[in-house]
Amino acid sequence: MCGIVGMVGQGEVSYELYDALTVLQHRGQDAAGIVTCEGDLVHLRKSNGLVRDVFHQGHMNQLKGNMGIAHVRYPTAGTSSSAEAQPMYVNSPFGICLAHNGNLTNKDELNEDLFRTDRRHINTSSDSEVLLNVFAHELHNVAGMRPEPDEVFEAVSRVHDRAIGAYAVVMMIVGHGIVGFRDPNGIRPICFGKRESEKGTEYMIASESVALSVLGFELVRDIEPGEAIYIQTNGTLHSRQCCNKGQFNPCIFEHVYLARPDSVMDGISVYKARLKMGEKLAEKILREHPDHDIDVVIPIPDTSCTSALPMAHKLNVKYREGLVKNRYIGRTFIMPEQTERAKSVRRKLSTVELEFKGKNVLLVDDSIVRGTTSKQIVQMAKDAGAKKIYLASAAPPVRFPNVYGIDMPAAHEFVAHGNTVEEIAKYIGVDWLVYQDIEDLEACALGINDKIKHFDTSVFDGRYVTGGIDQGYLSRLESKRNDGAKTKLEGPSNEVIELHNQS
Numbered sequence: 001m002c003g004i005v006g007m008v009g010q011g012e013v014s015y016e017l018y019d020a021l022t023v024l025q026h027r028g029q030d031a032a033g034i035v036t037c038e039g040d041l042v043h044l045r046k047s048n049g050l051v052r053d054v055f056h057q058g059h060m061n062q063l064k065g066n067m068g069i070a071h072v073r074y075p076t077a078g079t080s081s082s083a084e085a086q087p088m089y090v091n092s093p094f095g096i097c098l099a100h101n102g103n104l105t106n107k108d109e110l111n112e113d114l115f116r117t118d119r120r121h122i123n124t125s126s127d128s129e130v131l132l133n134v135f136a137h138e139l140h141n142v143a144g145m146r147p148e149p150d151e152v153f154e155a156v157s158r159v160h161d162r163a164i165g166a167y168a169v170v171m172m173i174v175g176h177g178i179v180g181f182r183d184p185n186g187i188r189p190i191c192f193g194k195r196e197s198e199k200g201t202e203y204m205i206a207s208e209s210v211a212l213s214v215l216g217f218e219l220v221r222d223i224e225p226g227e228a229i230y231i232q233t234n235g236t237l238h239s240r241q242c243c244n245k246g247q248f249n250p251c252i253f254e255h256v257y258l259a260r261p262d263s264v265m266d267g268i269s270v271y272k273a274r275l276k277m278g279e280k281l282a283e284k285i286l287r288e289h290p291d292h293d294i295d296v297v298i299p300i301p302d303t304s305c306t307s308a309l310p311m312a313h314k315l316n317v318k319y320r321e322g323l324v325k326n327r328y329i330g331r332t333f334i335m336p337e338q339t340e341r342a343k344s345v346r347r348k349l350s351t352v353e354l355e356f357k358g359k360n361v362l363l364v365d366d367s368i369v370r371g372t373t374s375k376q377i378v379q380m381a382k383d384a385g386a387k388k389i390y391l392a393s394a395a396p397p398v399r400f401p402n403v404y405g406i407d408m409p410a411a412h413e414f415v416a417h418g419n420t421v422e423e424i425a426k427y428i429g430v431d432w433l434v435y436q437d438i439e440d441l442e443a444c445a446l447g448i449n450d451k452i453k454h455f456d457t458s459v460f461d462g463r464y465v466t467g468g469i470d471q472g473y474l475s476r477l478e479s480k481r482n483d484g485a486k487t488k489l490e491g492p493s494n495e496v497i498e499l500h501n502q503s
Contacts, residue, residue, distance in 0.1 A: 001258060001406050002086075002101040003027030003207045004190070006069040006170035006178045008231045010199035014063035017070040020204070020211040021051045026260060027101075027207060028072035031085035035097045035499070036068035040175045042095060044499040046071075046085040067178060067233060069170045071099035074407060084126045087172075089499045090133060093140040094147060095174030098132040101207055102166035102188040102405040105466060105473070110134060110162060131167060135159050139173075147176050149230050149238040156181050156228040160243035164466050166251075166404035168223075170205050177232040180205040184246025185465050186225030187404050187456050189254055189265045193217035203231045208263040222266050249465040252455035253406060255445050256395045257303050257366045267449040271306055276444035277394040278307035278364075281436050282314035285362075285392065288434060294390065295359040298322040300366075300377060301349070307394045308364040317362070322355030322384075323377070345376040357385030363430075367395035369408065371415030371428055378429045391430040396438045397421070400462040401474055408459060410478040 003024030007013045017034050032054040033046025045059040051072065071086040087097045104110065107127040114120045114130065118137040122129055139147060139155040156179070166187035171179040182190050192205045193212035206212055209219045223229060226243030250266055251258075261271040285292065296318045299308035302325055312319035326348050355361075361381055368374050374391065381389050397416035402408040411417045415424055425433035438460050446452065458464045 001027055002071060002073040002099075003211075004069070004071055004099040004101050004168060004170050004205070005207070005211060006099070006172065006180060006205040006231075007203065008067050008178050008233065008235060009202045010197050010235070011066060012064060013066060013068045014060055016204075016215055017063075017068050018051065018055055018060065019215060020206060021070050021072050023211045023214050023260075024072055024207055025051055027258065028074045030072075030074050031082060032070075032072045033085050033087050033099075034063055034068060034070040035087045035089070035172065036063045036065035037172060037174055038065035040095075041065075042089070042097065042174055042499060044087070044089070044097075045501055046082070046087065047501070048082045048085065067172060069097055069099045069172045069178065084124050084128075086128055088126070088129050088132050090136045093136065093143060094176060096132065096136050096139070097172040097174070098128060098135070099170050100128040100131055101168045101190075102183065103127055103403055104131060104163055104167065105165040105403055105464075105468060106163070107165075113162075127165075131159070131163060131169065132171075134162055135171065138162075147173055149232075149240075152179055152230045153228055153238075153240040153242055157242040160184055160226060160245075164468060166466075168207065175233070177230055178203075178205065179228060179230050180223055181228035181242065182223045182225055184226040184243045185249045185456070186246070186266070187249060187251050187465070189222070189250065189259070191219060191222040191265075192229060193219045201235050203235070203237060205229070205231075208259055208265070210260050210263045213262075219264065247454075247465065248452050249454055249456045250452065251404065251406075252441060252445065252457050253367075253395075253402070253459065256441070258406070261303075261306050266452060268445050268452075269448075273445045274303075274306035274366075274394070275310050277436060277441065278310035279314055280440040280444060281307065281364075281392050281394055281434065282311040284437065284440070285311075285315065285434055289432065292390075293360050293388070294362045296320050296322070296355060297362045297364060298355060299364045300373075301325040303366040304364045304394060307366065311362075311364060311392070315362075320352075320355045322352045322361070323349050323380075324352060325349055345373050346380070349377060349380065351380050351384040353384045355384075356381050358387055360388040360390070361386045362390045362392060364392050364394065366393075367398060368393050368415060368424070368428075368435075369398050370413050371424070374415075374428045382429070388431045389429070390432050390434075391425070391428065392434045394436050394441075396435050396441060396457075396460040397424070398459050400459050401477065402459050403464065403469060403474075403477065404456065404458070404466075406459075411474065412478075 005020040104127040138158040143151040168188035168190035255273040297312035299305040
């Protein structure tokens with residue numbers, strides 16, 4: 001999972017890109033990077049760490065230019081080495097920088113083609129570098145002395161023909177403009193907006209609409225599946241549908257957990273969708289436990305707070321924030337190692353004892369992935385004196401790996417894998433457990449955008465919308481990306497063989 005930003009402005013853009021990254025920090029806390037273009041010069045700063053730690057005043061002073069792209073990441077395909085932090089750069093043709101959110105499922109095949117046919121060298125294990133080189137090769141084949149819009153769109157079209165998987169992309173063609181495009185299934189989110197300044201119109205592309213609104217940009221629309229936009233340095237915007245072979249299947253997990261509630265994705269309010277999730281889940285509880293003895297509904301902050309409030313209202317019980325979150329601890333389920341995830345839970349959350357003592361408590365979580373967090377929180381609730389503990393998940397059981405840009409590689413790491421709801425409840429330590437039904441989850445977001453008939457729900461039902469995902473693929477993925485494999489991949493070198501960082 002990553003956050004991407006691109007901007008063509010009428011003045012310096014580095015501070016705007018920095019601010020946008022801070023708004024999208026929830027999408028990646030492993031590494032951050034900004035690259036800007038000043039005429040034909042490119043300035044880069046990227047490293048591991050939070051946005052505030054990667055960029056200091058000296059770096060910002062050197063990131064000059066009216067155009068740039070930026071990125072925050074969690075490690076998915078590849079390692080957490082700073083050599084794989086983005087944006088990535090290739091010098092031919094023209095000089096191209098890329099920031100990518102998603103995963104390519106045919107990365108290995110593309111890597112082989114790039115070596116044998118395209119004669120391009122890949123230096124990292126990142127599929128983003130593969131995607132960058134595929135686009136660069138295709139643009140080289142069609143472009144003249146300068147990349148015209150028709151040539152850029154033709155290159156994107158050829159990328160769609162070769163690449164399979166999920167990809168929302170911003171690219172900067174040095175001295176010429178910014179390109180943004182989305183895979184034919186629209187799995188990962190990307191939108192663009194504009195802002196009028198005294199010098200003219202400015203454009204920004206971002207993963208979430210909130211990054212635009214915070215900086216005073218008006219949301220124009222989401223980039224459509226298979227579509228590309230090209231914003232030239234003079235502020236002229238071009239757009240074209242470059243592929244019609246896909247079906248619109250955005251990732252439902254964006255609405256469950258990944259996105260900020262104040263974002264609008266594909267015309268769907270994340271906040272409103274989460275309110276409906278709470279209502280649907282309350283209805284299921286009333287069906288399965290009509291005589292429940294719940295005293296209080298307590299969300300596990302903070303993604304589940306929006307769903308928990310309408311649940312309490314519909315169940316006619318009190319809503320209380322009995323768990324306090326330390327805002328300076330990162331997300332746990334996506335941390336690269338299980339030991340780190342386990343240690344972080346108690347550092348991240350603490351209980352308000354008076355809201356638990358002697359009460360029957362319904363805990364609400366947005367989802368249950370590995371069960372590590374849930375189990376420890378339940379124990380914390382018991383330690384705080386809760387009489388009975390129930391748990392409700394706003395999402396269905398996560399039983400299958402995500403292959404489209406969320407680091408969930410190994411099925412056996414999921415608490416729901418091979419276990420019934422009753423077995424999961426026993427493991428976690430609750431009196432009963434209720435999961436959202438997948439049909440109800442989709443219903444919470446469907447109907448607002450007529451173009452969307454289904455979401456990517458592969459982590460719940462194992463139906464991968466791009467095809468080509470079988471058990472052999474999942475086994476190979478697990479061998480490369482499980483906790484043990486990641487630890488072995490981490491090397492001592494953080495050298496970046498491309499553009500030099502701004503010191």
